[in-house]
Amino acid sequence: MAFEYTAEAVISAMKDCCDSFGDSSDRNKAASKFLEEYQESASTWSISMGLLSTMELPEDVLVLAAITLRHRIRNHLSDQTAVQQTELFERLIICIKYASNNCMEQLITHLSVAIADLLLRSGCGKLMEKCVTSLSNKESPALFKLLEMLPVEAVNLKETQQLKDESSKLLKFLTWLIDREDIDDIFVHRSGFKICASWICLHFLSLDELINHIVIINAFHIMENPGSCEGELSPDASDCLVALLKLVPHARNNQSINWYLEDEIFKMCCSIKLPILKHETNQMNATARLYIQLAESYVGLNAENAPVALQGRASCCFELLSRVARHCDLDMILSSMPAWHELFEKQLSESYCDFLGPALDIFFEKCRLPNEPLIRGSEDFDTMTELRGHVKDMLESVSHLDINIALENFIDKLIEKVFGDKSAWYDVEVSLFFIAPFIPKLFQNRRQILIELMKTLPGHIFDDEIHPAVCQQMITLNTECHKFIDSPMQRYSFVDQLIGLRWLLRKSPNDLDVRDVIDKSHNILDSLYPKKLFARKDRSIKRGL
Secondary structure, eight states, X not given: OOOXXXXXXXXXXXXXXXXXXXXXXHHHHHHHHHHHHHTTSTHHHHHHHHHHHHOOSOHHHHHHHHHHXXXXXXXXXXXXXXXXXXXXXXXXXXXHHHHHHTTOHHHHHHHHHHHHHHHHHHTOXXXXXXXXXXXXXXXXXXXXXXXXXXXHHHHHTTOHHHHHTTHHXXXXXXXXXXTXXXXXXXXXXXXXXXXXXXXXXXXXXOHHHHTTOHHHHHHHXXXXXXXXXXXXXXXXXXXXXXXXXHHHHHHHHTTOOOHHHHHHHHHHHHTOOOXXXXXXHHHHHHHHHHHHHHHHHHHHHXXXXXXXXXXXXXXXXXXXXXXXXXXXXXXXXXXXXXXXXXXXXXXXXXXXXXXXXXXXXXXXXXXXXXXSOOOTTSHHHHHHHHHHHHHHHHHHHHHTSOOOHHHHHHHHHHHHHHHOTTXXXXXXXXXXXXXXXXXXXXXXXXXXXXXXXXXXXXXXXXXXXXXXXXXXXXXXXXXXXXXXXXXXXXXXXXXXXXXXXXXXXXXXXXXXXXXXXXXXXXXXXXXXXXXXXXXXXXXXXXXXX
16 A cells, blocks of 8 residues: 655655755654655645645745656656646746745746746647746746756756757847846846856857847947946856857857857957956956856867968967966966866967966966965865966976977076075975976976086075975975986985985974875885985984884
């Protein structure tokens, strides 16, 4: 005999889930298990719909009712007859109207998903017509959210053809929406951008349809004039244009590329300036996201056969990414690093060397350690570690290029920083960090200078106040140099230096960074240094560790 669920038991389980959300208590586990089994039962249709119809419960409980009902619609809609499906749709529309009128945003979202699934699963057709006619002007938030969620659910349910047939109707609706004067202007534009971005991201709209559409034109206008609407619309306008840029490589992959159209899009995006004033943070981040996507789309376009004008956009990409690196916070810079890697690896040639020096100078500043020590496990420590990892990879890509004037000047500046009488420890440390990836190239072109640097530097920086971070970089530089030294005497000399560096670091045996670097140096010592001498000179260090 099947278990009989009651509305009271379901409400109790839903309240337990909401009250103990995120914990692993027995109460939460029992309530979750109960609801998982409940949504697989036929009782879900009547109980969850009944809970939503009364609207007398807290919003978080109503959200769970909508989620369980959506699960039933998505997986068991065939249980319902055509008449029952129509009745279900009408009742859900009543619910979402109530939620919209009472500003219940979470419930609006989940009801939108349930309604979208119902429309797509039922295969009733005329999706746009049903959505627009079912929700009046007063329920605009519900209508806009439903149109935003439709493409997401179409992909989830693999019902994409229905929406492809509706794309022209959506664009007409958006045009009509923008022209309306009875709804708040900012709300209308924000909704238009979100709906458009959702449909673009999932490839239900084409570049040809979009390029001259009023929503896209307005998005460019807002990004070009960040002061309009006090910057409120910049994030949404940026998201819309980012989605548009993502279409560019997709169009090429599907053999529907229009080089003129792509060049126009890149040209318009390149003309947008980066706001850098303190009160323009939202606009700056929105523009930075657009810059980053522009570079990623350009690389994805693989524009070897493109017109010369479009090929020239690579230099623009370098310039825009440089603005992000120069003015934005570290999190935004981190999100731009994949684009930097792609540009350096795939697009860098002699014509881009003008951008190499300035780019390296910017990252030199960003990779400089703060005067106060970074605590392992802190957000700042993790961010700096991630950034340096990206920069190291980028430097290794650059190091394979032939040494040109830009690289020569940059390396000269690094060496000058290391030996400068007034150089602070953090300048020395970051200079050594930047030199390390160039070791193979320097041994080919400036071997003697590098050997002299390694010989002279310890005497220049060794004292009782030497910063552990500088020692760590010296150890890294030393171990890299071992790979390229043939002379046994020089190798022994370098090992002597390595032991001295490790001895200095023994003063901080509890520093995990120091321990990691010292452990890595053991292999070098064991393989290159006579065992007896190693044991005599380094036994005390091993004992200390």
